Amino acid sequence: MTAAPLxxxxxxxxxxxxxxxxxxxVGLRVEGRRSVLLVNALGSFxxxxxxxxxxxxxxxxxxxxxxxxxxxxxxxFAVGTVRAASETGARAAATIAASxxxxxxxxxxxxxxxxxxxxx
Amino acid sequence: MERTPYGFLLVAAGGFLGAVARxAVDVxxxxxxxxxxxxxxPEILGGFPxxxxxLVANVAGSFxxxxxxxxxxxDRVRLFVGTGAxxxxxxxxxxxxxxxxxxxxxxxWYVAVSYATGFVAAALGLAAGGWRRR
Numbered sequence: 001m002t003a004a005p006l007x008x009x010x011x012x013x014x015x016x017x018x019x020x021x022x023x024x025x026v027g028l029r030v031e032g033r034r035s036v037l038l039v040n041a042l043g044s045f046x047x048x049x050x051x052x053x054x055x056x057x058x059x060x061x062x063x064x065x066x067x068x069x070x071x072x073x074x075x076x077f078a079v080g081t082v083r084a085a086s087e088t089g090a091r092a093a094a095t096i097a098a099s100x101x102x103x104x105x106x107x108x109x110x111x112x113x114x115x116x117x118x119x120x
Numbered sequence: 121m122e123r124t125p126y127g128f129l130l131v132a133a134g135g136f137l138g139a140v141a142r143x144a145v146d147v148x149x150x151x152x153x154x155x156x157x158x159x160x161x162p163e164i165l166g167g168f169p170x171x172x173x174x175l176v177a178n179v180a181g182s183f184x185x186x187x188x189x190x191x192x193x194x195d196r197v198r199l200f201v202g203t204g205a206x207x208x209x210x211x212x213x214x215x216x217x218x219x220x221x222x223x224x225x226x227x228x229w230y231v232a233v234s235y236a237t238g239f240v241a242a243a244l245g246l247a248a249g250g251w252r253r254r
Contacts, residue, residue, distance in 0.1 A: 008143070009140050009143070012139050012140055012142075013136040013137070013139055013140045014136070015139060016135045016136050016137075016138060016139020016140065016142075016208045017132040017133070017135040017136040017139070018132075018135075019135060019139070019208060020131050020132060020134060020135020020136075020138070020139075020203065020204050020207065020208045021128055021131055021132050021135065023207065024122075024127075024128065024131045024199075024203055024204075027203070028122065040212040040213070043212065043213040044212065044213040044216050044217075046213070047213040047214065047216075047217055048217070051217060061143075064214075065139070065142075065143055065146075065214070066139050066143075068211075068213045068214070069139055069142060069208070069211040069213060069214050070135050070138060070139045070207075070208035070211070071213070072211050072212035072213040072214075073207040073208070073210055073211065073212060074178040074181065074182060074210035074211055074212050074215055074234075074238060075178070075181040075182045075184070075185035075206050075207055075209070075210035075242070076185065076207050076210075077212060077238075078178075078182040078185075078186075078210075078238040078239055078241065079182065079185050079186050079189060079242045079245070079246065081239060081242070082186070082239055082242045082243045082246060083246070097235060100212065101216075101231065104212055104213065104216045105216055105219070105220070108213070108216045108217060108220060109220070
């Protein structure tokens with residue numbers, strides 16, 4: 001890491017604040033578990049793109065660790081899946097668990113391949 | 121509350137703290153693993169820490185969110201601690217990125233362990249908060 005610790009903290013924090021606000025904005029427009037799936041897929045696409053781009057450690061901390069890290073969420077996903085298992089059944093929970101993984105993984109790979117293709 | 125500027129400010133402040141805490145855990149866990157692996161082979165040192173900090177943050181955050189959502193006393197607390205801090209402390213994008221970086225079969229094991237421990241942690245958090253199965 002080339003950024004000084006205090007600068008790194010500020011970059012990650014500002015990116016995290018923007019990521020959390022963006023996730024909240026999506027959550028106000030899209031119903032609960034669908035919004036978690038949506039932010040996890042979109043944020044993974046963005047992280048794939050950021051990871052493949054030649055942007056340096058400053059932008060990587062702000063956009064990758066901060067924004068994409070905070071825009072996506074594991075805790076809301078885990079709590080939502082456990083609740084679905086109890087309220088709707090194991091099949092509903094398995095669908096949520098599998099769809100988040102499949103969508104986020106495909107989005108991450110797509111984001112990184114697209115940027116790698118453009119950057120050459 | 122959740123649509124007001126004040127609500128967004130609470131989410132932003134929580135998001136700042138959650139992301140900074142996750143980064144600190146990531147750096148701290150990687151340093152601890154590097155110290156523990158000192159003196160052993162460089163291959164272990166080079167490959168092992170990937171994803172370890174993210175796993176710790178995701179599991180701890182899932183427990184805490186389960187507890188919070190059953191116990192949150194107000195919208196203010198839910199927005200600041202839940203939507204802001206804990207949801208930003210945990211991450212799905214970095215989890216996927218780490219799984220890809222680990223390759224096969226380590227990445228598949230990383231996903232399986234993260235899912236299993238994350239779900240157990242969330243269930244324990246919900247139970248500790250007094251949430252009842254229906």
